Amino acid sequence: MVGAKVGVTSGRAKQEFNDELLRITMMVDIPYNFSAGTFGSIFFRELKDSRRIMGIKCNKCGEIFVPPRVLCPECLVELSIDDCIEVSSEGTVEGFTVVNFPFIDPNTGKVRNYPYGTGNIKLDGVSNLLWHFLKESDYSKIHNGMRVRAVFEDKRVGLPSDIRYFETIEGEGEK
């Protein structure tokens, strides 16, 4: 639209002016630096160095949560780094979808690759769900209750994407 003639509204028919309305396009590229925090740093170090998924066990109710965090979301007890424990890298799909449309990824400013499978995964022994990528992107081959295991990147950098995705465990059936 840039380049359209700029007019004045007074004394002119609105319809006529509508043809001259401008849209100003801006492209932004802004760097951000997010703090992973105490518990996040533990999670990403263990993931990067040892392919371990860390959770946190509430020292009051005993429930286990991923990712580790400062407060138990159920009983609101303050937790410490001593409460961090390794959890299973296998689990069950509790909810899923296959994203099949283009949109701008706010992490990159570019269109995110699609289609991709994603699901809420209940890691064995963990109380809440981990939201992550599924290897499978054909929705007819995914179902809730399906058993999956984490597949780690060979070169890990300390990001959630160090878990490349969760792949189907063949022959384990439903849980």
Next chain:
Amino acid sequence: MGRVGIVGIGQTQFRSKREDVNSVELVNEAVRAALADAQLTIKDIDAIIIGNMEHFESINYSEMWTIDGSGGYMKPVMKITTGGTTGSTIACAGFYQVSSGMFDRVLVIGWEHLSESDTTGAIASCSDPIWERSVMAGAVGPLAIVASEYMRIHGTTEEDAARVAVQAHKNALNNPYAHLHLDITVDDVLNSAMLSYPMKLLDMCPTSDGACAMVFAEDKSAREITDNVAWVKSVATRHDTAFFGDGGLKHGDKLRSLYLATEEAYTRAGIKNPFKELDVIEMYEPSSWSALTWVDSLHICEPGEAPKLFEEGVLSMKGELPLNPSGGVISTNPIGATGAVRVAEAALQIRGMADRRQVPDVELAMATGFGGSGWSDVMILER
């Protein structure tokens, strides 16, 4: 505490692109309409609350530079940004401010100019930037995951969801403000593009440009302004935990925040049987699938009965408890205004001003808002 009522309502035309106005002019369009409805001028307004998900347009300080539109110059102005609930939270906040006794007349404004950016990308930036942003696909992705859970628990079909979308769009045909006016069938929904299994294009709400404003007034002031007041009977809000993955925790099939917020709102309002006592509901349903889960959370049916209520027409315009005569969020979704539209439409029903979408003899109406990782606002209005 005296009563608080809604005495003025203004909505803009909602469209996919309001290129004829900038955001200041868009806000002003709703403000002028609300003041005209209340037969007030901006001089009569004591305080202003403005709601907008400003980072959706990659902007900041919108309460500052929209001030020519809001009329906030040299008045107390507060901005609210609570995701999908922004519009319902400004209504709650308007009620809180008038209830406090500080102000007699508070103008609340919700607005969004979604066409100015990529809405799904913008919504994805709402999730925790480190933990969940890389998987989050705006509102569509997480709502589709919840839909898959609901399907599994209740054996719900894609046709059940499609029926909800058809009803919403049918109702929207009676609403001149609605963004989408689609005369569609169940097959049209089932044959529409698969956005994110099981969510199809026509199951999902659109992205809209528009604004909605309301004037909240204290008892005496309200009665001086008009004899047609929508009185606030009760409000309740519940927020959820931070991570979307936590949302599955002990949620079962309901939206826990809505289940608990409606329970509190009913108790405060003295409502024992909401299905019998409520005359109309304006529920924030971002998709057909969400409508099923959310209806199950309102204490008006047993878990898993929502599809049957839609199929039997119980929630249709001619049913026992009409849901979203306006066409709901499925037909119109200017995010910062969406929750405000629910309250405004419920208030129009109370005031008998809903024209072709009017439900007869409305004494008690409920509006809800939904946002974030799964939180809810509820406002109950009475004649």
